Amino acid sequence: MSLISSCSNEYLLEQIQKYQCDNLSDKELLTVVFSLLLTNPADVGKCVKNFSLRYQSLSQQKKCCLKDYQLLMNGNNQSAALQLQAVIALGTRINSEPHFICGQICSSHDAGVRMVAELGGLNQEFLIGLFLDTKNQIVKQETLFIGTLNSATVHPRDIFAVALKYGAAKIILVHNHPSGHVTPSKNDIIFSKRVEKCGILMGIELLDHIISGNTKYLSMKEEGVL
Structure with missing residues (x-):
């Protein structure tokens, strides 16, 4: 089943109803969106082709x-461009809503997969804190820092201040590497061990520090760094 060669809005919507969006390829979804934004069917195929030439993945739209x-x-077509920008912005906001709800048990794998989906493709580093209770349930997800991560710019007291505010007993830290590589840098390791030591003193355990790439993650706990 392919929608790429179909240009009728009615047909496209019928196919979505029949097959559901989850079963459509990226190109088919793009065809649907462009077909709804553009009045000239000939422009739809051109725009889908332009996208394929310009971008390797949908996540790169975050930078547009x-x-x-x-x-x-x-x-x-400025009007269509504005509408497309609105569609992408809405999708980005939906995706950036906290993924973890109170009562949801979180593992390193769960956190890693979900945060790759949230942080993959970004061109700036984000440090995210997942704050858990004694039952390993998320009570708060918060952006702690934006920028290059090192012990000089991010102090453990800022992290534990949030933990105390929400009564967290444990912490999982997550930060992304815009390069896509997940190998921890020397600064990453030094920073993680510093936070771990402070956590021992405060009685708030650092469960893990996860590095997110564009499509994969690395758990410092699983790698034996922590």
Whole structure:
């Protein structure tokens, strides 16, 4: 089943109803979106092709601005570019909502997979704190720092201040590498061990420090760093 060659909005919507969006490929979903934004069927195929040439994955849309969307729309449809930007922004906001709810038990694997989905493709480093209770249930997810991670710019007291605020007993730290590589740097290791030692003194355990790439993650706990 392929929607790429189909240009009727009614047909596309019928196919979505029949097969559901989860069963459509990226190109088919893009075809649906462009078909709803563009009035000329011939432009739909061009825009899908432009996307395939410009971007290797959907996650790269996180870096786009209005000018990028206008180029994607062949530079002559500002209205469609604005609408596409709104669609992408809505999807990004939905994806950035806290993934963990109170009562949900979290493991390193669960945290790693979910945070790759949230942080993959970003071109800036984010340090995220997942704060857990004594039963390993998430009570709060919070962005702690944006920028290059090292012990000089991020102090453990800022992390544990949040933990105390929400009554957390344990912490999982997550930060992304925009390069996509998940090998911990020397600074990553030094910082992690520093937070771990402070946690021992405060009675708030650092369960793990996870590094997120674009498609995979690394758990310092599983690798024996912590």
